[in-house]
Amino acid sequence: MAAYEEETGITLELPGVSSRHAASRNYTDEDLTDDVQVVAPVSDTSAAIKNLTEERDTLQNKLDICGEQHTAVSDRSAAKTADLEATMKNLTEERDTLQGLLDVFEVRHQQGWVLFQNSFYYISSDTKSWQDSKADCVQKGADLVIINSKEEQNFLRKFKKRVWIGLKETEGVWKWVDGTQLSISFWIPGEPNNNNFEGKDEDCGEIRSYDQEDGWNDTPCDMQRNWICEQAL
Template identity: 55%
Template sequence: MARFIHKEQSEITMDYVNLPEARSDSQQDGGGTSAVSGRKLYKLVAVSFGLLCILQAALNISLRLALVTEARCTNLTDGLERELIHFDRYFQEGWFYLRPSFYYISSSKKSWQESRDDCLQRGADLVVINSKEEQDFTRQFHKLTWIGLLEGETNVTWKWVDGTPLTKSYWGPGEPNDFEGKIEECVEIKFHEMENTWNDASCGDQNFWICEKMIAL
């Protein structure tokens, strides 16, 4: 009986002695698993952080592009609105439009220089004719009108009020001619049905006039 108890105690003692070893092995296995899990978690956090950075950068670029687009659209809308306001004002003041310019036809007569002064006060100048379309447009009003062409200092050349030389002309038959010996240094448009209607005239003559104001869109 005593032996049996001793043996049982011995087994119990042995089990008790072996128990820490078993726990130690278990702890070692658990530590290895924890280390592996920790490394995986670290990699997952690093990848997630990288993706967040890329997403944030893409979002910043998108927002910047959206702001730039909005600013451009706003500026375009504002500019278009201002131009429409200008257009409406010109039409109300009696201007005519032929792209890209507005034209004002006077209702009174003045000398060439007085006519130009009036145009300048309106933010314009006497008309400069650069095309057949513009020539046809300016002669349709059936008035004897001044245009922005005058004789140069050499008396053999003609220039426009914007400083450009005359390249394409629409002189009437026999013009320019300093008729009857008069000094005729300014140019008027006659309202004949023919295409070529320019005539040199004395700058002090009283004529209607045409102002031109270019509009940049």
């Protein structure tokens, strides 16, 4: 038995037999099978506990990683959902803006307005003073035209009418109806001259000559002219 213990490292405890009696008795393999209780050494138990602890910790670590991945996936899903909602919101706003422009275009088109670049233009069929012409444009949700480029000037010439534009002299300074000071201009050579036509100051601007690019003239504001309204988009 001592040899068995020495060889295997396992202590054999026999029921009802003290250790000193066990040493003096010969045991067969059958005896060992029927009567012996095998007790693992303390070192093996410690190793098993250590292994189980490591396995437990490994599993816990895997669970933690899975939890983090699940959270990350959820966060990404939430982020994707938020991005999608933001995109849908932007598209909805753009759609509504375009629909609004379409509605305005249809109404303006029916009313005889013409689209050029980023503005609608309306040319009157009757004549009024500069101030009354401006009032009519304002009533339409617009104002007398402000000319900002050569392209716009040449576009307006195509109406082939002598018309008021949104230009007026105040205390010697020519300004547009929005209050901005005149920068680019297309005066007929020699104009503006404030010629005091019929004894009146020539304080309002018009397109007098449409067959040339430089066709502006200053004239008294109570003269009767056609006019052009502009509504920016």
